[in-house]
Amino acid sequence: MGHSSMFSVRLILLLAILALAGGNDSHAETMYKYQGENGEWIYTDRKPVEQKKVEVHELEMTFVAPEFSITHEFLGTTIEFVAHNDFYAPIEVRLKFIEITGVEYPPPDQILRWVIDPRSDQLLLNLDVLQELVAPFVEYQFEYMPGDPTAQHQAGAGYLTPFSAGRNFPITQAFPDALTHQTLDSVYAVDISMPVGTDILAARDGVVFDVAAHNYRGGLDLSRDGQAVNIIRILHDDGTFSLYAHLNWNSIRVKPGDRVRAGQYIADSGNTGFTSGPHLHFSAQKNSGLTVESLPIVFKGAGSSRVVPATGDVLTAYQ
Numbered sequence: 001m002g003h004s005s006m007f008s009v010r011l012i013l014l015l016a017i018l019a020l021a022g023g024n025d026s027h028a029e030t031m032y033k034y035q036g037e038n039g040e041w042i043y044t045d046r047k048p049v050e051q052k053k054v055e056v057h058e059l060e061m062t063f064v065a066p067e068f069s070i071t072h073e074f075l076g077t078t079i080e081f082v083a084h085n086d087f088y089a090p091i092e093v094r095l096k097f098i099e100i101t102g103v104e105y106p107p108p109d110q111i112l113r114w115v116i117d118p119r120s121d122q123l124l125l126n127l128d129v130l131q132e133l134v135a136p137f138v139e140y141q142f143e144y145m146p147g148d149p150t151a152q153h154q155a156g157a158g159y160l161t162p163f164s165a166g167r168n169f170p171i172t173q174a175f176p177d178a179l180t181h182q183t184l185d186s187v188y189a190v191d192i193s194m195p196v197g198t199d200i201l202a203a204r205d206g207v208v209f210d211v212a213a214h215n216y217r218g219g220l221d222l223s224r225d226g227q228a229v230n231i232i233r234i235l236h237d238d239g240t241f242s243l244y245a246h247l248n249w250n251s252i253r254v255k256p257g258d259r260v261r262a263g264q265y266i267a268d269s270g271n272t273g274f275t276s277g278p279h280l281h282f283s284a285q286k287n288s289g290l291t292v293e294s295l296p297i298v299f300k301g302a303g304s305s306r307v308v309p310a311t312g313d314v315l316t317a318y319q
Contacts, residue, residue: 032044032054032056033054033055034048034055035053036196036197038195038197040195040196040197041196041197041248042197042271043216043248043250043270044216044217044218044271066086066088066210066256067084067086068084068086068087068091068093068116068144069083069084070082070083070084070095070124071084074129076129077128078126078128078129079103079126079129079136080123081123081124081125081126081127082121082122082123082124083114083116083121083122083124084121085116085117085118085119085121085122087118087146088118088209088235088256088257089118089146089209089210089235090116090117090146090147090148091116091145091146091147092114092115092116092144092145092146092147092148092289093113093114093116093142093144094142094290095112095113095140095141095142096112096140096141096142097112097138097140098139098140098141099137099138099139100138100139101134101136101137101138102129102130102134102135102136102137103127103128103129103130103136104127104128104129104130105127106125106127112124112125115149143290144290145287145290145292146210146233146235146287147235147239147241147285147287147292148239148287149287149290151238151239151286151287153238153240153284153295154238154240155238155284155298157304157306158298158299158300158301158306159203159242159284159297159298159299159300160201160202160204160262160317161299161300161315161316161317161318162192162200162201162202162244162280162282163199163200163201163269163280163317164199164201165317165318165319166316167316167317168314168316168317169192169193169194169198169315170192170312170313170314170315171190171191171192171193171309171310171311171312171313171314171315172191172311173189173190173191173311174189174310174311175188175296175309177311184292184294185285185291185292185293185294186281187294188294188295188296190297190309191279191280191281191282192282192315193277193278194269194278194279194280195269195278196248196268196269196270196271196278197248197251197269197270198268198269198280199265199268200244200247200266200280201262201263201264201265201266202234202260202263202264202266203242203262203299204236204242204262205236205237205259205260205261205262206236206237206241206242206259207234207257207258207259207260208232208233208234208235208254208255208258208259208260208266209233209234209241209257210231210232210256211232211233211252211254211255211256212229212230212231213230213247213249213250213251213252214250215229215230215249215272215273216228216249217272217273218271218272218273218274218275219275220274220275222274225273225274226273227273228272229245229247229272229273229274229275230246230247230251230252230267230270230272230273231243231244231247232244232247232254232267234260240284240285240286240295241286242283242284243282243285244266244267244280244282245273245281245282246269246272246273246275246279246280246281247267247269247272247280248267248269248270248272249270251267251268251270252266252267253265253266253267254266254267282297283297284296284297299315300318301318302318
């Protein structure tokens with residue numbers, strides 16, 4: 001970032017991203033590891049009530065999220081604004097100027113909103129510095145969201161059930177029931193009850209663009225547990241994406257940038273984050289204009305049939 005003694009810039013960043021992975025952070029916590037009733041390995045911050053053989057680990061946890069930023073550079077008579085997108089997904093960004101002194105305003109008909117390609121830098125605009133006695137000053141803010149807002153949901157024959165063929169698990173929450181799915185990003189989400197350690201499969205082809213793998217905390221304190229969730233988000237060819245949440249500690253088999261196919265084993269189910277018990281939270285989503293919107297889900301059934309998920313139904317996986 002370049003600057004001049006006669007040029008000052010103040011930046012306010014609004015991070016409008018539903019990346020449950022959280023930002024960069026580092027701290028030590030206690031993790032308990034033990035086997036459940038079916039022999040599955042459980043990793044949690046909660047010591048088991050019953051007497052069990054427990055391993056206790058002190059972990060130095062580090063969370064690293066992809067980054068998006070806007071930088072500016074003073075180039076003599078102009079200031080240049082450039083967006084930097086580290087995500088393996090397009091990013092929509094909106095720039096807003098709070099105060100401008102000694103610098104030209106953007107044209108009044110210019111919409112300060114762009115879609116930045118994955119893994120790219122893009123020049124947003126140049127503003128001329130005016131020849132005035134006052135020092136040039138700019139204060140601005142920006143907000144951003146993964147996904148192209150022009151994306152159209154094209155699920156075709158439906159989503160593959162996100163667990164192995166021949167298995168079946170109860171649906172504990174689905175549209176229109178909204179015990180906890182009360183926000184735009186979750187209203188069509190499906191909660192599927194299953195034991196910790198169940199194989200989770202990709203429901204559609206796509207590119208992984210967001211992962212959180214090292215959380216093990218779970219509980220009903222939204223402020224404490226809400227961000228402590230393991231997730232995978234996969235971008236599909238139609239520009240929509242899918243979310244797999246509450247995954248087990250350190251079980252994720254994919255990383256950002258990986259292209260996965262429908263039916264590929266990507267992680268183990270778990271009980272991390274804001275949760276009352278082991279389950280998979282699955283949601284189809286899109287960016288509807290700097291807002292994450294959930295989308296109706298239909299799963300592939302037997303043969304050419306399709307299954308609309310409903311609370312209380314048992315969901316069966318087919319090839």
